[in-house]
Amino acid sequence: MASYLQIADDEKGHELDLFCIPRHYENDLDKVIIPHGLIMDRTERLARDIIQDMGGHHIVALCVLKGGYKFFADLLDYIKALNQNSDKSVPLTVDFIRVKSYCNDKSTNSVKVIGGDELSNLRGKNVLIVEDIVETGRTMQTLLSLLGECHPKMVKVVSLLVKRTPRSSGYRPDYIGFEVPDAFLVGYALDYNEYFRDLSHICILNDGAKEKYKV
Numbered sequence: 001m002a003s004y005l006q007i008a009d010d011e012k013g014h015e016l017d018l019f020c021i022p023r024h025y026e027n028d029l030d031k032v033i034i035p036h037g038l039i040m041d042r043t044e045r046l047a048r049d050i051i052q053d054m055g056g057h058h059i060v061a062l063c064v065l066k067g068g069y070k071f072f073a074d075l076l077d078y079i080k081a082l083n084q085n086s087d088k089s090v091p092l093t094v095d096f097i098r099v100k101s102y103c104n105d106k107s108t109n110s111v112k113v114i115g116g117d118e119l120s121n122l123r124g125k126n127v128l129i130v131e132d133i134v135e136t137g138r139t140m141q142t143l144l145s146l147l148g149e150c151h152p153k154m155v156k157v158v159s160l161l162v163k164r165t166p167r168s169s170g171y172r173p174d175y176i177g178f179e180v181p182d183a184f185l186v187g188y189a190l191d192y193n194e195y196f197r198d199l200s201h202i203c204i205l206n207d208g209a210k211e212k213y214k215v
């Protein structure tokens, strides 16, 4: 079982005033729940765990866009640092896929792949799927079954966040950064209808903002 940092349901978080929050989002957020620095520290350790398990072979890191892009970039920087500073190193290449499953703050039943690289290029490869958050698990299960049809040699999944929710299908990624309460989270590339990707910390969205940015 993957170990992770657990953020409790009664976690009070941190007052917004203690951090730098863009002015345009000041009234939209409840609390900072995971400060950027903590995301980075946990990501550094995930990079080490991944290289320890998957190292030795060429890894194709597959970024699930758009929400995964910050975590992907930072995780790969830490993997690069390990490659540069140890006797053993593994070649790393990158691929991108774009999926969409959310409208407002609700997961929809249809998970759509709406662009990106050809998955068939991944035949015979060791693939690391990099995702921002697993909620019901449907997006990842759909992606894993699509990828399976392309016969990669190995597939591992790393998700920065996993939500504790009764809506979960039971799916768990191989590597998990944090397990988080059942709230709608934004920041560090996680969005609400495309907003809040330009916020460094992971924060809880307030109800007013859900209305304000609703589509």
Ligand code: IMP
Pocket: 067, 101, 102, 107, 131, 132, 133, 134, 135, 136, 137, 138, 139, 140, 163, 183, 184, 185, 186, 190, 191, 192
């Ligand atoms: P799932 O298919 O229900 O597991 O949802 C996965 C996708 O929904 C993630 O890749 C996110 O893009 C999106 N998502 C789920 N929960 C949140 C959230 O709290 N904030 C932002 N996006 C979310």
Ligand code: MG
Pocket: 064, 065, 066, 067, 068, 131, 132, 133
């Ligand atoms: Mg995502």
